[in-house]
Amino acid sequence: MSDKMRIKLDRTLCDGFGICAKHAPEYFSLDDWGYAVLVGDxxxxxxxxxxxxRALLDCPxxxxxxxxxxGPGEAPPPPPPTNEDxxxxxxxxxxxxEWGFTR
Ligand code: SF4
Known part of the structure; x- marks a missing residue:
């Protein structure tokens, strides 16, 4: 894969299972209540x-x-410009x- 991987964490969904911090502790830490915090950008x-x-897939x-x-969170590219009226x-x-109208 050549695309860069970029993730985001929705803390409103997190239930504090801590699986992400176990799999990728460099990118997920747990706050005082055990909820995940994304480390870095x-x-x-x-x-x-x-x-x-693995953390992403295992998050319950x-x-x-x-x-x-x-993907989600980013707008799709605009359609190519056309010269058609x-x-x-x-x-x-x-x-x-041509269109098969029915009345
Ligand atoms: S895996 Fe991480 S993000 Fe998912 S619920 Fe558990 S602590 Fe929260």
Missing amino acids: GNIPEQDRDAVM VHAIMEINAH PAEQLKVEDNEA
Whole structure:
């Protein structure tokens, strides 16, 4: 994989099982109540990806999420610009046969 791994932690979901801190203690610590705290900015270097992915997959409440270029938390890329006039796409009586209007 060439994409950089980036994660985020939703602390509102965390139930404090501590599995993440066990698998990847460099990236997850536990606060005084046992709830997870993300250590660092969420960017995961290649060499730590497996440990963090294991923490992500083992979290029983799915509080750890991977953020990809097209994944949750980030907007998808805008559609490519077209030179077509949107008015040409309208379904009107003139192109009724093309669109298969039913009345
Ligand atoms: S594994 Fe999930 S529920 Fe457990 S401490 Fe980590 S984030 Fe919280």
